[in-house]
Amino acid sequence: xxxxxxxxxxxIIAVANQKGGVGKTTTTINLAAALQxxxxxxxxxxxxxxxxxxxxxxxxxxxxxxxxxDLLVEDAELADVIQPTELDGMSIIxxxxxxxxxxxxxxxxxxRSFLLHDALRQPAMDxxxxxxxxxDCPPSLNLLTVNAMIAAHSVLIxxxxxxxxxxGLSQLMLTVREVRQTANTKLRIEGIVLTMFDARxxxxxxxxxxxxxxxxxxxxxxxxxxxxxxSEAPSFAQPVLQYDPSSKGAEAYRALxxxxxxxxxxxxx
Ligand code: ADP
Ligand code: MG
Numbered sequence: 001x002x003x004x005x006x007x008x009x010x011x012i013i014a015v016a017n018q019k020g021g022v023g024k025t026t027t028t029i030n031l032a033a034a035l036q037x038x039x040x041x042x043x044x045x046x047x048x049x050x051x052x053x054x055x056x057x058x059x060x061x062x063x064x065x066x067x068x069x070d071l072l073v074e075d076a077e078l079a080d081v082i083q084p085t086e087l088d089g090m091s092i093i094x095x096x097x098x099x100x101x102x103x104x105x106x107x108x109x110x111x112r113s114f115l116l117h118d119a120l121r122q123p124a125m126d127x128x129x130x131x132x133x134x135x136d137c138p139p140s141l142n143l144l145t146v147n148a149m150i151a152a153h154s155v156l157i158x159x160x161x162x163x164x165x166x167x168g169l170s171q172l173m174l175t176v177r178e179v180r181q182t183a184n185t186k187l188r189i190e191g192i193v194l195t196m197f198d199a200r201x202x203x204x205x206x207x208x209x210x211x212x213x214x215x216x217x218x219x220x221x222x223x224x225x226x227x228x229x230x231s232e233a234p235s236f237a238q239p240v241l242q243y244d245p246s247s248k249g250a251e252a253y254r255a256l257x258x259x260x261x262x263x264x265x266x267x268x269x
Pocket of ligand 2: 024026
């Protein structure tokens with residue numbers, strides 16, 4: 001499916017929230033798979049030293065010879081760091097724990113906040129013809145997340161449907177605003193997606209109400225339900241769309257991809 005608001009080159013989306021365990025990696029993997037399913041070519045960038053997106057997409061640690069660390073710190077070529085996944089037209093730049101020292105190693109590098117931006121705008125990017133690049137951010141507002149926000153066109157924020165969900169969001173928004181005022185004036189919020197939603201739980205409903213009251217249009221209509229198939233899929237090294245294509249979780253991520261694509265069509269109109 002083509003997107004008329006798509007910039008020259010791929011649309012780059014950073015999946016960010018400084019809280020851990022809110023569904024960033026799950027959303028990155030499964031939204032990527034859902035976009036792939038509708039015919040898009042998708043690159044996933046694993047920017048978390050934990051490497052969960054890499055594992056979840058079937059790249060075991062011993063197969064991660066070149067990683068985002070090499071891309072950012074060692075100036076590696078895109079061709080060396082991009083690895084195919086099982087899905088046609090979907091690739092990944094994997095991560096290992098090496099990436100956790102990038103902050104310190106880059107401290108005297110003046111361009112340290114722009115490394116991912118520059119890496120994803122190398123002329124070699126054109127040869128791949130990606131439609132989307134999804135960046136799985138670490139659970140921190142550190143140099144890596146700032147790199148993602150400077151490289152990206154938009155930020156997609158998973159919000160776990162539980163107590164304290166909205167806490168910390170203002171700091172995330174502040175960081176987005178700071179990046180917008182300085183290094184990346186066009187950065188948008190792609191949307192906020194409620195994850196691990198449990199319709200039988202009053203707390204989930206309350207979080208949804210609060211989010212919609214306070215954040216309005218920014219919140220996607222689509223909610224990702226808490227679904228055991230979603231949590232099982234990574235141990236089978238697959239997106240839930242492959243692991244259990246008709247599960248509630250797979251359906252929800254398809255709906256999210258559709259909403260994201262439609263939103264862009266509306267913006268373009
Ligand atoms: P983050 O990347 O923000 O740290 P993850 O995507 O790794 O968060 O999710 C945290 C945990 O919650 C993982 O064990 C994941 O399998 C589980 N999880 C995420 N989304 C769902 C869901 N919709 N239903 C059930 N479990 C989920
Ligand atoms: Mg993660």
